[in-house]
Amino acid sequence: MKKITLACVQATPVLMDKEKTLQKVLTWIEKAAEKNVDVLLFPESFIPAYPAGMDFGTVVGSRTEEGRRQFQQYWENSVEVPGNETAILAEAAGKYEMFLAIGVTERDLTTKTLYCTLLYFSPQGEFLGKHRKLKPTAAERIIWGEGDGSTLVSFDSIFGNVGGLICWENYMPLARMSMYERGVEIYLAPTADSRDTWQSTMVHLALEGRCFVIGCNQFFTKSDFPENLKDKLANDRPEVLSRGGSVIVSPLGKVLAGPLFDQEGLLTAEVDLAELIQARMDFDPAGHYNRPDVFDFRVNKS
Template sequence: MKKFKVGCVQATPSLFNKSKTMDIVLKWIKKGFEQGVKLLVFPESFIPAYPAGLAFGTVVGSRTEPGREQFREYWDNSVEVGAEETQQIAKWAQEYEMYITIGVTERDSVSKTLYCTLLYFSPHGKLMGRHRKLKPTAAERLVWGEGDGTTLSTFNTEIGKLGGLICWENYMPLARMSMYQKGVEIYVAPTADSRDSWNSSLIHIACEGRCYVVGSNQFIRKRDYPEHLQKELATDRPEILSRGGSVIISPLGKVLAGPLYHEEGLLTAEIDHDEIIRAKMDFDVIGHYARNDVFGFEVNGQPDMEKEE
């Protein structure tokens, strides 16, 4: 499929409510379908929301019982890979004939650890795979465990080579290189960063990888939290906890849609694989611009690019 439409969702989940957020996911899938979208990208930890502003009752050296209860509530509303929610999204992907990437907080049923995870679904009704965030940032480390190289996943699909990283993983040069070395063409970058500097980073990635970049973020306000959690939010945080900033960027760094701020919305743009070829005429990070005689690169455990079934 040389040309197709990609959609980037900027929306507000039902925070700490997995069931209601699934209804919201379906609403945006339907919007994407109505606009002819073949790849729909959701934000980081959309289910059950990125827990912006919460401290889970912690300071260095101390935890509280109410904080532990917040963690339990977050865990209860997190997603188990292979369970009901992932099965349902796979069915929707098939019904609405689109690829879907969505950020979730994933719970491990054995260890009980949570992970910030990016899931990939195909229009054939399959969960193609997942990527677990390699390095949670700052206080995120309390909530999420670390992924490893075995989930640095990329997929050779009908719409092109698909892969990506989550939020500040995109600041890790070697993590980016793990995507480039697989020839990624559509690079998804779900995030919780809504600063102007973030979009500058995504433009750099598009130019560096000569790939399309789709950056998706949530729009969240303090009042979007359940009432019993609003009083737990840090008092110095503004009413708007995440203003968004979702964006779609071409392989030469041109902003095709967005950035979108201070509201929900669906951004769309056309992906044209010929544009990737044009962009690689003068720069190809793993090809004619590489110096394999000077530099060596190896990723522990990274799987081969998976061929879509």
């Protein structure tokens, strides 16, 4: 077993601008490389931004033309997978020999559907694959389609088995179990939830999965939106739309870095992978603490 450095970027995307946000991502990757980071996570839908405060002109039973144009703007700044952006990100991961994961809004050119997606890149500069969010939460269903079991994935790497779920998927017990069953050792949890209660969820994940957990969120305000959208944001939302709360937790629930609130920043934590074995001495949700004679667990991966 060996020591590695885990990290996450809590930053402000250039909202609704795919190209400029990608450049910002590359800048943060370079900063992480200066800290000798081995595994790096960016937040949920960092490209082109989580659309907090936007309603896309919808109420129950009604849509507006302006809202449809906002959706088109969001679609045009979303990421094709694979495509130009994934090639650039893969090259950056390989350049710094870093395992990279980043949340994007993915656009499917065939169906024109958008998905909330987590992308994975190897330290060898390869695009490994993706996970699409299984169940967009509440009003997110206006903009994102549902993923399926085929993208409940994890990847073996020189830094361990890496996988994860997006935001409130982490409240889905069976989705979590699918990760534990895959042997995830570094659990990624990009999110848009900046409530204090989310911190309890991250600690619970670590204790339940006996894995290292990286929780990662964005920091941005209403003022960060482009001019054509600022006056379209919900009036009842505060100026700070996402205050962050990124955090790194050990397999026994110890907070190693963060939580970071109300600013941009890079969280890092040097960890000893031997802790994964030590933590599973008395609990292992998919191993010796499992009861397959009592519970029948199956994932539809089609």
